[in-house]
Amino acid sequence: MSPEAAALELAERAFRAAEADQAEALVHSERSGFARFAGSEVHQPTLIRDESVTLRLVRDGRVGCAVTNRTDDEGLREAAQRAAEAADGSPLDPYFAGLQEPADVPEVEGYDEGTSALTPEEQADGAARAIAAVDDSGLYGYFTSGVTEVALASTTGHAVSQRMTDASVLVVAATETESGFAEASAWRASDLDPAAVAREAAEKARRTSKASEIEAGTYRAVLEPYAFSELLWYFGWSSVGALACLEERSYLSGRIGETVFHQEFSLYDDALDPRGLPKAFDLEGAPKQRVAIVEQGIARDVVWDRRTAKRAGGGRRSTGHALQPTAQSFGPVPFNLSVPPGDATLDELVSRVDDGIYVTRLHYLGVVDPREGIITGMTRDGTFRIEGGRVTQPLVNLRFTTSFPALVEKLLGLGKEVVLVNRSDFYDERYPFGTLVPHAASEAFTIVGTGSGPGL
Amino acid sequence: MRALCDHAVDAATASGADYADARAVSRRVQHVATKNGEVDAVSDGETEGVGVRVLVGGAWGFACDRRLSEDGAREAAARAVAFARASAASAKRATIELVPLQPARGEYRTPAERDPIDVPLSEKIDLCLRAEAGMRHADVKITEAVVRSQRERRAFRSSEGADVYQEFAECGAGIDALAVRDGRVQVRSYPSAHGGASAQAGWEFVESLQLEREAPRVGEEAAALLRADPCPSEVTTIVADAEQMVLQLHESVGHPTELDRVYGTEAAYAGTSFLKPGDLGNLRYGSEHMNVIADSTTPEGLGTFAFDDEGVPAARETIVESGILRGFLSSRETAAQLGSGHGGSMRGDGWSRMPLVRMTNLHLEPGEGSVEDLLADIDDGIYLCTNKSWSIDDKRLNFQFGTQVAWEIKKGKLGRMLRDATYMGRTPDFWASMDAVAGRDEWRLHGLTNCGKGQPGQHAHVSHGTVPARFRDVRVGVREA
Numbered sequence: 039m040s041p042e043a044a045a046l047e048l049a050e051r052a053f054r055a056a057e058a059d060q061a062e063a064l065v066h067s068e069r070s071g072f073a074r075f076a077g078s079e080v081h082q083p084t085l086i087r088d089e090s091v092t093l094r095l096v097r098d099g100r101v102g103c104a105v106t107n108r109t110d111d112e113g114l115r116e117a118a119q120r121a122a123e124a125a126d127g128s129p130l131d132p133y134f135a136g137l138q139e140p141a142d143v144p145e146v147e148g149y150d151e152g153t154s155a156l157t158p159e160e161q162a163d164g165a166a167r168a169i170a171a172v173d174d175s176g177l178y179g180y181f182t183s184g185v186t187e188v189a190l191a192s193t194t195g196h197a198v199s200q201r202m203t204d205a206s207v208l209v210v211a212a213t214e215t216e217s218g219f220a221e222a223s224a225w226r227a228s229d230l231d232p233a234a235v236a237r238e239a240a241e242k243a244r245r246t247s248k249a250s251e252i253e254a255g256t257y258r259a260v261l262e263p264y265a266f267s268e269l270l271w272y273f274g275w276s277s278v279g280a281l282a283c284l285e286e287r288s289y290l291s292g293r294i295g296e297t298v299f300h301q302e303f304s305l306y307d308d309a310l311d312p313r314g315l316p317k318a319f320d321l322e323g324a325p326k327q328r329v330a331i332v333e334q335g336i337a338r339d340v341v342w343d344r345r346t347a348k349r350a351g352g353g354r355r356s357t358g359h360a361l362q363p364t365a366q367s368f369g370p371v372p373f374n375l376s377v378p379p380g381d382a383t384l385d386e387l388v389s390r391v392d393d394g395i396y397v398t399r400l401h402y403l404g405v406v407d408p409r410e411g412i413i414t415g416m417t418r419d420g421t422f423r424i425e426g427g428r429v430t431q432p433l434v435n436l437r438f439t440t441s442f443p444a445l446v447e448k449l450l451g452l453g454k455e456v457v458l459v460n461r462s463d464f465y466d467e468r469y470p471f472g473t474l475v476p477h478a479a480s481e482a483f484t485i486v487g488t489g490s491g492p493g494l
Numbered sequence: 495m496r497a498l499c500d501h502a503v504d505a506a507t508a509s510g511a512d513y514a515d516a517r518a519v520s521r522r523v524q525h526v527a528t529k530n531g532e533v534d535a536v537s538d539g540e541t542e543g544v545g546v547r548v549l550v551g552g553a554w555g556f557a558c559d560r561r562l563s564e565d566g567a568r569e570a571a572a573r574a575v576a577f578a579r580a581s582a583a584s585a586k587r588a589t590i591e592l593v594p595l596q597p598a599r600g601e602y603r604t605p606a607e608r609d610p611i612d613v614p615l616s617e618k619i620d621l622c623l624r625a626e627a628g629m630r631h632a633d634v635k636i637t638e639a640v641v642r643s644q645r646e647r648r649a650f651r652s653s654e655g656a657d658v659y660q661e662f663a664e665c666g667a668g669i670d671a672l673a674v675r676d677g678r679v680q681v682r683s684y685p686s687a688h689g690g691a692s693a694q695a696g697w698e699f700v701e702s703l704q705l706e707r708e709a710p711r712v713g714e715e716a717a718a719l720l721r722a723d724p725c726p727s728e729v730t731t732i733v734a735d736a737e738q739m740v741l742q743l744h745e746s747v748g749h750p751t752e753l754d755r756v757y758g759t760e761a762a763y764a765g766t767s768f769l770k771p772g773d774l775g776n777l778r779y780g781s782e783h784m785n786v787i788a789d790s791t792t793p794e795g796l797g798t799f800a801f802d803d804e805g806v807p808a809a810r811e812t813i814v815e816s817g818i819l820r821g822f823l824s825s826r827e828t829a830a831q832l833g834s835g836h837g838g839s840m841r842g843d844g845w846s847r848m849p850l851v852r853m854t855n856l857h858l859e860p861g862e863g864s865v866e867d868l869l870a871d872i873d874d875g876i877y878l879c880t881n882k883s884w885s886i887d888d889k890r891l892n893f894q895f896g897t898q899v900a901w902e903i904k905k906g907k908l909g910r911m912l913r914d915a916t917y918m919g920r921t922p923d924f925w926a927s928m929d930a931v932a933g934r935d936e937w938r939l940h941g942l943t944n945c946g947k948g949q950p951g952q953h954a955h956v957s958h959g960t961v962p963a964r965f966r967d968v969r970v971g972v973r974e975a
Binding site: 070071072073074075076077078079080081082083084085086087088089090101102103104105106107108117120121123124125126127128129131132133158159161162163165166169176178179180182208209210212217285286287292363364365366367401402403404405406407408409414415416418435437439463464465466468486487488489490494 | 525527529532533534535536537538539540541542543553554555556557558559560570573574576577578580581583584585586587614615616619623635636672674677678679757758759760761762763765766768846847848850883884885886887888889891892894896914916918920946948949950951952953972
């Protein structure tokens, strides 16, 4: 039996264990390896094997969920009993839209047999290749690869499954006074070159010694894809889901149809793009759709799941962005944010900024005001001054508290190439996701203070 | 579970491991959330498995398997040894030294009158709905209530002879009111933000929170914030309430004193520390009013246990004494590197993650007097309550935190309510500016369940006992320049 067929068979066995009017089972399995290194030696190598089943039952219109990773008959039966108790104890949910009816899901890429077959030795070798490429900095980071299987089946007759692979190599090259960062991700591990990533990080690190401070203020800035991706993800998580819009917590609340950003800026959630980490369906089985969020500066839409679509009414339908049933109180999430490229080379973006700052990577972001899209955080591992249209001296880490909408409204340009940037920190079960973004240059990146210098 | 751990440890040593330990963990978690009088989520989850950690020469390895069976334990052990051998190619040390330890033997169970998992889900839903109802107000658009319960069984065996079995019960609850008007959004929470407060205790802890009693105040304050003036941008004296001090302590003392961060092993993700090993006993961290202890024996603490995940017994340790750095949070490996301490802070998230140096229960020791006494000495200042946003740099030096609500302080008394309060600072400067700490009567224990660290990511549950404290010359009202 193929892994896809086995996962579906488990999902069907799970929902059939339930006594309910309707039942749905979501199977999520992971087999992954993580060769984490510090000081240029692997120090926390972790191999994970897990498989869980999330059961969602509907009894007399009431909904309850249970999760188990005991997949024998007894484990499934007990999970079904717990889900039934959860349903029976709940009042009617007016926003429950029923289980997904049978529907075709798109054919997507995102699985590579070679990545799936990587052994622990080969995963450790991914780290070793990065470490061997650099000898004048300590290297900190990881090589990871994994295979994730998601299958969903329910009493409606809907049955879908998908195998996904992903691999990432992330490197901080650092000494006491220098640090640089680079990362690469793909669903095909053979697309990654750990040594090249390590060299990029080390080259960046060498330019960061003797960093100076700058005054607080709003600067023109070039953001590398790593930095732009992180800002975009925090904005997307807080403002691009339908629940945040319905609850008027989102920057996009009341702004759909309005020109809110620079006309060169468009934003999609596109799980079908093979350059990203593709998905065929969301975690309640709804087919994934490419959603236009911003087109040429005009806010077009947000992402939806079945629950928010029902709540909104007016014929709204899910766009395929639901979390698993146990987490749907967070609302739908844009896991595949994608910004189309512009027409500028990196040198041209730096030239357009002329006088400003260059930011490689950000750290520990926090949304200060979601309604206004204001985000705070620190720059890290490669911050530089731009003077006379050239990247010049290194800067210490900078505290920014900036408006993402203002940053994108005052865009100076976007890079010609987009890069996949991994956004998963691999908490809980593995579910690969990331953003496709280019370099970005803007007139408005607000610095409110300075932090420590680069380095350990 | 203990026998399975034995199988794993035996299999690992038979495969060539110099040291091996195994944790078999079974965890059950219930979550109830309601919003605007409707049920938002009701779930009941369980997960179980075994994680095996090995040392082969100078390299660690870790592997896990969800199957609590002999096959699962043996296969995890074999994979852990194989991964350690493969990782040894980059190892710089022939061996990894661990601080010597008497083999741990014992059992522990959370004292609880009523097991939180045994409380029916319907009772939990009713509690949430009743608490929510009390927050209703014309300007409050969203009311939310959450309850969580957890039970975890954890067995630990090591090749040194450790044999530990522990059972933990946790529960927690919280309410939030979100007020929206004219494009402005304000939130108030009780007993704390970001999912409420939790404790290692029976259901009686949730009942003691008295969510229904506090709900009307929470709703009214959220609505009042819509009409409040913004926090001014200035340098002034602040008093942070005990709940905001939790976040302040956690981020600017807890994380930087984790010895793995000091040695750089979190450099790629969570970050490092502004502290260096040689700072122990020398560095002035803050004013003489600053006394911080790590205590894994605190009743109701989420970081309370009999033994950590290396088998090191629980203890109460001084971290900062009268403002001087006196201790780090450590593992057996990092304590050996430092040549000081004995570990005791190693904790793994469930069965599928390798233990890391984590906070257990970290407390700011009380001083003297009441909150009113702290305010009495302030002509002009800001009183900051309940965390709303947080961000701190990778060395834990530069921070910017925001609170849900603030009040101006005028001539020793609280004045008008202020919204969108933020403050920023540099860790040692900020703690050096602390000139008063409230007394024992103001001390509160708060439990957090969202402390993230590690790659792959791990959540830790930690508690902090704190008191309100006063700081001079703090920059507040930081927004866009």
